[in-house]
Amino acid sequence: MNFLEEKILTAGVIKDGNILKVDSFLNHQIDIDIIRQMAYEIKRRFRGVSVDKVLTIEASGIAIATLLGDLYDVPVVFAKKSETANSTDDKYVSSAYSFTHKRLNNVFVSRPYLSAGERVLIVDDFLADGEAVHALIDVVGQAGGEVAGIAIAIEKGQQKGGAMLRAEGYRLESLAIIESMDWENQTIRFRSQPERHLADTGIKPL
Amino acid sequence: MNFLEEKILTAGVIKDGNILKVDSFLNHQIDIDIIRQMAYEIKRRFRGVSVDKVLTIEASGIAIATLLGDLYDVPVVFAKKSETANSTDDKYVSSAYSFTHKRLNNVFVSRPYLSAGERVLIVDDFLADGEAVHALIDVVGQAGGEVAGIAIAIEKGQQKGGAMLRAEGYRLESLAIIESMDWENQTIRFRSQPERHLADTGIKPL
Numbered sequence: 001m002n003f004l005e006e007k008i009l010t011a012g013v014i015k016d017g018n019i020l021k022v023d024s025f026l027n028h029q030i031d032i033d034i035i036r037q038m039a040y041e042i043k044r045r046f047r048g049v050s051v052d053k054v055l056t057i058e059a060s061g062i063a064i065a066t067l068l069g070d071l072y073d074v075p076v077v078f079a080k081k082s083e084t085a086n087s088t089d090d091k092y093v094s095s096a097y098s099f100t101h102k103r104l105n106n107v108f109v110s111r112p113y114l115s116a117g118e119r120v121l122i123v124d125d126f127l128a129d130g131e132a133v134h135a136l137i138d139v140v141g142q143a144g145g146e147v148a149g150i151a152i153a154i155e156k157g158q159q160k161g162g163a164m165l166r167a168e169g170y171r172l173e174s175l176a177i178i179e180s181m182d183w184e185n186q187t188i189r190f191r192s193q194p195e196r197h198l199a200d201t202g203i204k205p206l
Numbered sequence: 207m208n209f210l211e212e213k214i215l216t217a218g219v220i221k222d223g224n225i226l227k228v229d230s231f232l233n234h235q236i237d238i239d240i241i242r243q244m245a246y247e248i249k250r251r252f253r254g255v256s257v258d259k260v261l262t263i264e265a266s267g268i269a270i271a272t273l274l275g276d277l278y279d280v281p282v283v284f285a286k287k288s289e290t291a292n293s294t295d296d297k298y299v300s301s302a303y304s305f306t307h308k309r310l311n312n313v314f315v316s317r318p319y320l321s322a323g324e325r326v327l328i329v330d331d332f333l334a335d336g337e338a339v340h341a342l343i344d345v346v347g348q349a350g351g352e353v354a355g356i357a358i359a360i361e362k363g364q365q366k367g368g369a370m371l372r373a374e375g376y377r378l379e380s381l382a383i384i385e386s387m388d389w390e391n392q393t394i395r396f397r398s399q400p401e402r403h404l405a406d407t408g409i410k411p412l
Contacts, residue, residue, distance in 0.1 A: 029319040030282040032275040059265035059284065063272040069238040070273065076236040078265065113235040 003037050004153065004176045005190050010199045014183045018158075026153060027060035027125055038175060039067035042123070042151040045173045051148050052118040053077060055140065057107060057132050060125040064153065068123060077113045079136060081105045094138035096131040107135040109143075116144030127152040127174060130161025137170075149173065157191050209243050210359065210382045211396050216405045220389045224364075232359060233266035233331055244381060245273035248329070248357040251379045257354050258324040259283060261346065263313060263338050266331040270359065274329060283319045285342060287311040300344035302337040313341040315349075322350030333358040333380060336367025343376075355379065363397050 001009075011031075013021040025031035042064075051072050056065035057079045069076035081098075082105065091108040098105050114120070122136045133150055140147055147170060155162045155174035165172045177191035189195040207215075217237075219227040231237035248270075257278050262271035263285045275282035287302075288311065297314040304311050320326070328342045339356055346353055353376060361368045361380035371378045383397035395401040 023316060024318065028283065028286065028316055030272065030275060030284070032272070032279060032281060035272070036276060059268060062265060062268040063282065066236065066238075066241070066269040066272045067276065069236060070242060070276075073238060075238060076269065077234065078236070080234065110229060110234055112230065 001190070001193055002041075002175065004034065004041075005193065007031070007034055008154070008176060008188065008190075008198075009196055012188070012198055014181050014186055014188065014198060016183050018156075018181060018183075020154065020156075020178065020181060020188075022154065030063050035063050035067055038064055038153060039071050041175060042068060042173065043071050046121065046149050046151070046171075049121075049148050049171075050119055051121045053114070053120050053145075054123055055079065055109075055114070055120050055136055056123045057081065057136060061123055064125065064151075065123045068121070068151075072121075075113075077109060079107050079109050079139065081107055092139040092142040094135035094142075096135040097129075098131070099128065107132070107139065109139050111143070114140060114143035114145055118143070118145040119148040120145050121148045122150045123152075125153045127155040127161045127165075127172075128159040130159075130164050133161065133165065151175075154178065207396070207399055208247075208381065210240065210247075211399065213237070213240050214360070214382060214394065214396075214404075215402055218394070218404055220387050220392055220394065220404060222389050224362075224387060224389075226360070226362075226384065226387060226394075228360065236269050241269050241273055244270055244359055245277050247381060248274060248379065249277050252327065252355050252357070252377075255327075255354050255377075256325055257327045259320070259326050259351075260329055261285065261315075261320075261326050261342055262329045263287065263342060267329055270331065270357075271329045274327070274357075278327075281319075283315060285313050285315050285345065287313055298345040298348040300341035300348075302341040303335075304337070305334065313338070313345065315345045317349070320346060320349035320351055324349070324351040325354040326351050327354045328356045329358075331359045333361040333367045333371075333378075334365040336365075336370050339367065339371065357381075360384065 011024045054069045054076045065076045093108045149171040152174040155177045157177040157179045179189045179191045186198045217230045260271045260275045260282045271282045299314045355377040358380040361383045363383040363385045385395045392404045
């Protein structure tokens with residue numbers, strides 16, 4: 001079991017509706033030790049892969065992307081979300097359905113910040129149906145760039161995003177892959193791991 | 207002239223309506239060298255001040271806050287914005303008017319992530335009328351915490367936020383303070399600096 005799977009067991013909470021809350025260390029409060037380890041582990045897994053830019057989407061991906069940009073010493077770009085952004089000459093625009101907010105978001109990056117030939121590492125905190133990642137792949141493609149790889153903190157292995165991206169031939173590295181979760185018993189099974197109990201159902205501070 | 211003032215002169219763009227665009231290095235694309243220098247400079251200015259937590263607001267403040275959390279080795283919390291969040295038992299809620307989006311946003315932090323007695327360093331990319339910073343001060347106060355200081359990348363010195371916060375007795379450190387900007391001539395004057403021309407009116411990649 002790796003550091004992130006251990007952290008999910010001790011600090012994660014399973015909510016009704018197949019929702020894993022990791023607010024206490026990943027997407028509201030940020031446990032800097034965990035995020036730092038994530039960045040090092042992602043860089044280790046992509047050893048030998050050349051990266052010109054790190055691309056994420058606001059807001060929860062920014063912390064990991066920033067530490068990765070620091071490690072690789074390359075610029076970080078965060079795509080913006082908007083309900084209203086129109087396709088214009090100065091932006092690459094794609095769209096992604098948000099299951100959290102139950103709406104279609106436009107995802108955009110201003111043209112000067114993605115270039116033809118750039119090797120882009122896409123990073124995000126969660127991968128479920130792959131909507132956000134596919135939108136990011138789309139904007140990289142529009143710019144004539146190349147996806148160097150996709151790095152995810154937590155992949156929901158029961159949802160289709162991971163399988164699709166692997167079938168499409170992308171190099172996808174997810175630090176923790178959830179195979180199944182049980183809200184009533186507060187148990188979780190990570191891919192290639194036995195089922196485990198979460199430590200507690202209460203949200204705890206660090 | 208410091209590194210950030212220099213970067214604004216070479217990569218910033220003044221738009222009609224007193225808007226300084228720094229998308230190319232601060233709030234869309236992130237120039238990792240600049241953000242790293244900001245974090246070190248903020249820590250230097252607050253030397254001797256003890257900090258238990260770094261608090262910012264999504265999304266543009268997260269990158270600087272993450273590198274500061276890394277330097278201080280403390281957790282980072284990013285307050286969330288929502289048009290709809292209600293005050294509930296599990297959140298500290300305040301509100302801030304967004305001049306960018308022309309609406310009142312609720313700003314909230316889940317209760318477990320701010321605690322009584324904690325010394326909190328508030329960080330943000332811009333300070334104008336101080337709406338967001340005052341909302342963050344409010345949630346720290348609701349939690350019984352203490353504001354250790356306020357660190358800002360770019361303060362718009364013509365707007366009231368900086369003067370208010372200093373009058374209220376907060377220790378405020380802004381890395382660049384804009385005294386005046388002229389859209390037509392693309393000139394800018396930083397506090398304690400002579401007026402300068404921006405390098406170019408086109409948005410340039412790094």
